[in-house]
Amino acid sequence: MRIVQLNPYYYPYKGGIERRLHEICRRLSKKHEMIVLTSQLKDTELEEEMDGYTIKRLPSKFYTNYNPPHVSTPGVLQALNDLEPDLVDFHYRWAPSYTKAMKSYGGKWVFTFHNTYGEGQGPMRYLSTMNDFFFCQMIRDKNVICVSDFVKNDLISRDFKEENLDVIPTGVDFVTDSGKDENFILFVGRLVKTKGLSTLIEAMKNVDCKLVIAGTGPEEELLRSMVGKYDLTDKVEFTGYVDEETKTRLMTTCSAFVMPSVFESLGLAAEEALAHCKPVIASRVGGLPEVVGNAGILIPPKEPQALSDAINAVMVDKELRDNLISNTKTQIQKYNWDNIVNDLEAVYLKNIENNSQS
Template sequence: MKRPHVLRLCSVFEPPDAVLAHGARFDPIGGMQNHTGQLTRALAARGVRQTVVTGRPPGAPRRDAPSPGVVVLRHGLRLRAARQLYCVGAARSAWRHAPGLDLVHAHVGEDLAVLPLARMAAERAGAPLVITVHTSLHHTFVAAGLRARALKAVGGRIEDWAERHCAQVIGLTPRLAERLIDGGVAAERVRVIPSGVVPAEFAGDVADPFPQVPRPRALFVGRLHRQKGIETLIQAAAALRGPLVVVGDGPERAAAEAAVRAAGIGDRVYFAGFRPHHAIGAIMRHADVLVVPSVYEELGTVVLEGMQAGLPIVASDTGGIPGALGDAGVLVAPGDPVAFAAGVNRVLEDRDEAERLGALARERARAYGWDGLAERVLEVYDAALGFEPTAAELVAVA
């Protein structure tokens, strides 16, 4: 069967290592970046031609071809605010490349532009639209503050409108799929396909990237943003039984570093900054516990990566995390630094329990390999293009 030519629209995409030279302040590591990059590679390996239209972090080329049959077109100004100005160039690019497309696939997060752009491109191409909801501004986004409440109100309406005019909707978790169906999306148009991992990235012996940091150590990987619970984590750090390594960058880094200095724990918290995604496996293999203190998280790729690495995980009991982690980790209330510190210390002090949780996590991670997930995305594309799905291709939502 001939593979489709897909236009992938996403406000963020896996950045090249070149962003390191520019401070990596534009959310260089995050679930959607990893998801879109890994999915694009996995589909390219299956012969799917893809044009990716996305935002441009500082230091990233405007155009590159990371895989055979894949072209990435990045747009946007070098601003730390109003990053959605990428949509001006992205609209021109999507319009120009729409003719000849077979399908448009939009990835939705906290962005107001991507869905109108995707709908426009699909209409111009006469092609079906598939939407992957990474964060639902209508159903699951937790709004704190005036800006976030306005984003939720406007973005929720845009999301509802787009979901009524698309061929298929992919939710990362059964929880989200249920809410989409309850919100009026026909059940036969909803699929559950989570983010995934590449097992090879977590295999083999590698050198410790942080030999200067004592063991046992706790690890945080992600954007330094309020959504990720970085404030809670810093408050918990003083009570941890071992040092904390913070890998990532973002708008809350300066505040987090200031809080560490104010607490007098600068010798116990190590800010490693942004590291390219291919380095995360090695970092995790030399950690003793992964901490995920997110305020909300639809799924959390870092959770899946920690599971693949066989790490015990202490995470917020929020969003899709409990469904992915199950009994292979310690769940605590989001925003509770005392509970997080207690959970981490429990794992650091009881190595038998840590090994048990790590083994359970690694076993659960087997369901999240990108090879299998890419095949499921291809089945969604077939359904959107009018090929008759089999019963096995329809995902039941419990």
């Protein structure tokens, strides 16, 4: 098979979608021709070979300083037609030039639904909901790959047919070395409202251990001001952006990982923490209960007292903590990359065969 993964962004930009595509392509390239079709980021080649698969980049224009920036890519439809793939897996629903191309594309394609429907807060949630409403009209009769049961069930509630929906989560590599516990809790991710970090800062008023926040984003200034307001500068450390090596060191040495999100379609950072044998304290929202299972503590979102109680319990109760750590090893097996890619290949083959018969 020749399979094209279509996404506006790709390496060297490394978000959750991009990492998923790399893991899928490098594994499936042993049996199939895998191509990533994307925009051309600065200082990248129009075509590149990577780990057995091909990256084809199209000249593009980028707007705003948002991460990732808004993009316009002419020529997506022509590139797809020239490639003549057996199947296209489309991954991103907020880039109009890509959506327009897929609306006109006559070949076989599926869509992977990575994020919660209508995700966001304030005006962004309104815009996101409007975009998703119209986009879902376009994919209603397509096979949709959902990254969690939560996403699948949410789409069923929006009148998608269950038989058109497959759940294929994003995986993670298991880490055998859990590292030396250095008695701090960790958050890694973008500093945006949907991550619930203001609740976490407020909860830290009643927590004795240190919190490390790794990442950048538009909420950083507000969060820093909250730390100053609550006199928590000795308890809360902002690292800013961290590279993979630093992130791994933080993951391997933290006592627990905290993810107090308001929205979360899956919870990839929580997966990574479990892969490092770390208990996870997370909001009971979206796909997080599926990811955490019995390897952590789930609390209601936006409740600082419940969050501080959970953090204190994990940090103080050694028996509880040891049980959670033991459970991580079983829980993370659900997200083994090789099993995930095998399931995805079966979905791709099913779509090609069904479309061939129709």
